[in-house]
Amino acid sequence: MEEVQQIPSRLDKRNHSVDMRDSPRCTLRTSKMSYSVPGPKGTRKTILSNLDLVFEQASLTALMGPSGAGKTSLLSVLSGNAPSGSVTGSVLVNEKPSPRGFKRISALVPQDDVLLSSLTPLESLNFAARLRLDVSASERSEQVNAVLSSLSLTSHKDTLIGSVDKRGLSGGQRKRVSIALELLINPSILFLDEPTSGLDSKMAEDVTSILMSLAHDQGRTIICTIHQPSYRIFSSFDNLVLLSSGKVVFANTVANTENYFSSNPLNSPPPNNENPVDFYMRILQDSDSTVDFPSAWLASPLNAKNKLATVGRWGPGELEFVNRKAYAVSRLRQFWVLFHRFCVDYVKDKTKFIGGAGLKVTVGVMIGVVWLNQAKPDGDGKHTQDSIFPTQGALFVCLFSSVMDTLFPTVMVMPTTKSLLLREYKNGVYSLPPYFFAQLLANVFFQTVNSVLMGVPIYLLVGLNMARWRIFVFLGCLTVMSSIGAALGLFIGSLVENTQQAQQVVMPTLVPLELFSGYIIPYDKIPDWSLWIYHISFFAYALSLLEINQFEGVVFSDCVVPDVPDGTCPIVCFETGEDLLESMNVYVTDVGKDILALAVTFSALAGCGYYAMRSLVGGWDGGFRNGFAGGLLGGCGGGGEERRGESESESRKVEDLKVPLVGTV
Numbered sequence: 001m002e003e004v005q006q007i008p009s010r011l012d013k014r015n016h017s018v019d020m021r022d023s024p025r026c027t028l029r030t031s032k033m034s035y036s037v038p039g040p041k042g043t044r045k046t047i048l049s050n051l052d053l054v055f056e057q058a059s060l061t062a063l064m065g066p067s068g069a070g071k072t073s074l075l076s077v078l079s080g081n082a083p084s085g086s087v088t089g090s091v092l093v094n095e096k097p098s099p100r101g102f103k104r105i106s107a108l109v110p111q112d113d114v115l116l117s118s119l120t121p122l123e124s125l126n127f128a129a130r131l132r133l134d135v136s137a138s139e140r141s142e143q144v145n146a147v148l149s150s151l152s153l154t155s156h157k158d159t160l161i162g163s164v165d166k167r168g169l170s171g172g173q174r175k176r177v178s179i180a181l182e183l184l185i186n187p188s189i190l191f192l193d194e195p196t197s198g199l200d201s202k203m204a205e206d207v208t209s210i211l212m213s214l215a216h217d218q219g220r221t222i223i224c225t226i227h228q229p230s231y232r233i234f235s236s237f238d239n240l241v242l243l244s245s246g247k248v249v250f251a252n253t254v255a256n257t258e259n260y261f262s263s264n265p266l267n268s269p270p271p272n273n274e275n276p277v278d279f280y281m282r283i284l285q286d287s288d289s290t291v292d293f294p295s296a297w298l299a300s301p302l303n304a305k306n307k308l309a310t311v312g313r314w315g316p317g318e319l320e321f322v323n324r325k326a327y328a329v330s331r332l333r334q335f336w337v338l339f340h341r342f343c344v345d346y347v348k349d350k351t352k353f354i355g356g357a358g359l360k361v362t363v364g365v366m367i368g369v370v371w372l373n374q375a376k377p378d379g380d381g382k383h384t385q386d387s388i389f390p391t392q393g394a395l396f397v398c399l400f401s402s403v404m405d406t407l408f409p410t411v412m413v414m415p416t417t418k419s420l421l422l423r424e425y426k427n428g429v430y431s432l433p434p435y436f437f438a439q440l441l442a443n444v445f446f447q448t449v450n451s452v453l454m455g456v457p458i459y460l461l462v463g464l465n466m467a468r469w470r471i472f473v474f475l476g477c478l479t480v481m482s483s484i485g486a487a488l489g490l491f492i493g494s495l496v497e498n499t500q501q502a503q504q505v506v507m508p509t510l511v512p513l514e515l516f517s518g519y520i521i522p523y524d525k526i527p528d529w530s531l532w533i534y535h536i537s538f539f540a541y542a543l544s545l546l547e548i549n550q551f552e553g554v555v556f557s558d559c560v561v562p563d564v565p566d567g568t569c570p571i572v573c574f575e576t577g578e579d580l581l582e583s584m585n586v587y588v589t590d591v592g593k594d595i596l597a598l599a600v601t602f603s604a605l606a607g608c609g610y611y612a613m614r615s616l617v618g619g620w621d622g623g624f625r626n627g628f629a630g631g632l633l634g635g636c637g638g639g640g641e642e643r644r645g646e647s648e649s650e651s652r653k654v655e656d657l658k659v660p661l662v663g664t665v
């Protein structure tokens with residue numbers, strides 16, 4: 001059994017620092033609490049009905065029941081993360097309405113260990129501490145070390161967390177890091193969704209014994225959903241809440257479970273050769289059973305005892321302390337810490353950082369070699385007609401690559417970053433704008449570096465216009481296109497459920513914009529019905545800029561128009577760069593318009609990305625995502641159940657905790 005040490009006392013009330021000894025001890029009580037969600041055709045589906053439960057301070061409670069019984073829903077409602085449905089009845093913390101800063105005294109550890117795989121436990125905790133604790137650096141580091149030691153992670157603090165593809169911490173250690181991240185704020189109430197799932201029996205026992213100590217030695221109220229625990233693990237819990245079809249079947253001490261089921265309502269003890277926990281689950285799911293378990297529980301004397309359980313009280317000034325601030329640090333600080341974390345995560349992932357940069361240089365050199373010196377003028381500074389097509393090709397490939405190389409990595413990492421965002425946002429770690437802008441800026445920054453690494457070799461090898469400042473216009477244009485790719489990536493990534501869907505959205509979105517950009521289909525060949533696509537294509541505006549940058553002032557030496565009798569020239573031939581530009585509907589005076597169009601495109605996509613992310617975490621109109629993405633991905637499949645799960649877990653801003661959960665909501 002792992003030993004849990006007490007986290008030292010260092011509370012500074014002015015700074016909202018944390019320490020369990022000074023933090024409120026909390027008892028959670030539900031009274032006639034019901035939870036329902038919108039069902040089909042305007043009906044409502046009741047998921048939890050009339051729950052009267054008490055979760056006492058310094059206790060470890062197991063939430064159990066057959067699949068679909070409502071365990072996760074109950075955890076979501078108790079932790080303040082079920083805004084998609086409606087809650088009636090009351091959920092009280094120390095007999096008082098849930099305080100404004102509820103998320104600063106409670107924490108939810110999700111089932112999946114959503115962690116940044118390229119960081120170590122120490123780095124993860126340091127970043128989390130910078131976001132969640134408004135104390136001096138030395139106090140922060142003291143707290144991080146105390147939490148690491150509290151969860152027996154000190155000797156693993158510098159090991160890479162890792163993931164399925166990258167070896168790192170074991171499953172049990174990862175789970176402990178997940179718990180440690182939440183323990184940083186010394187929560188009075190800790191909610192855990194299946195903390196032992198996926199762990200072997202030894203790891204599961206270690207995690208349970210840690211939870212037991214956190215409850216008993218440190219006074220926390222701990223509530224976890226749990227599936228098929230061994231009898232040993234089951235016996236470590238103090239209390240058991242057993243649900244079936246959203247109703248309470250048993251809610252009392254674990255010690256009383258066997259007596260209760262052996263007498264009323266079953267009148268027979270569990271068979272000797274069967275784990276009693278498995279036995280209770282089996283009988284609850286027995287479709288032939290005639291026993292009305294919820295009614296039997298309501299009539300039980302143990303139920304009355306449960307209702308009369310002693311409840312905690314707020315100490316003097318505690319409620320005021322909890323009610324103060326929604327976030328521990330300012331939004332500017334949140335932005336800076338998150339930006340730093342995105343950068344460290346990117347740089348530490350060698351495949352992303354070194355591999356990505358190496359690939360860009362290689363591709364740049366390859367393209368440069370393919371079109372070597374094709375755009376270079378002759379000794380007199382003049383160009384030839386046959387340089388036009390390869391030059392345009394090189395310019396277009398650079399633009400295309402800048403967008404795609406930013407868009408795809410951004411979309412591909414979204415499943416991981418989304419889960420992390422949901423976890424942290426749900427737990428009130430930061431507000432959305434700092435997160436969104438930190439992610440956008442970090443993506444733009446790294447992908448711009450990559451675009452430059454690819455663009456410079458192409459520029460030099462192809463022999464593009466070397467007039468002094470033109471290379472900077474070229475690189476600036478690639479930077480803008482990378483930024484557009486990043487904003488579009490965040491937008492699409494927030495809308496879709498997985499990478500497969502992302503691919504199904506990306507290609508149909510980008511192909512028309514490329515096709516009608518004026519390069520693949522020349523401007524004068526674009527059918528009238530699709531001219532609008534040309535006018536909204538950011539490829540068209542960026543290509544226009546690069547073509548002006550390249551061809552303005554250029555003279556072609558080989559345009560000798562043959563003398564033909566009827567006056568029509570049989571070949572298309574340009575004497576100057578301006579002639580060429582005009583033939584493509586590009587004018588030197590368009591520069592301002594092109595820059596404005598790109599700026600508007602970037603702002604619009606960033607706005608849509610933010611809106612989609614806001615919708616993802618459950619703010620504003622949660623229906624936007626389901627409506628828009630549902631329509632877009634109607635035929636893509638795979639999402640109904642996941643989407644339900646996500647909306648169920650949608651977060652609400654901490655400020656919103658002023659009203660809900662209490663009384664009739």
Ligand SMILES: Nc1ncnc2c1ncn2[C@@H]1O[C@H](COP(=O)(O)OP(=O)(O)OP(=O)(O)O)[C@@H](O)[C@H]1O
Nearest residue numbers: 037047066067068069070071072073074084644648
């Ligand atoms: N937002 C929702 N919309 C529709 N149905 C929902 C929603 N949330 C939960 N449900 C339904 O409510 C019931 C309880 O779901 P919940 O996820 O809470 O059960 P559970 O006991 O945690 O199940 P499991 O053990 O399988 O995770 C299920 O039938 C589920 O389909």
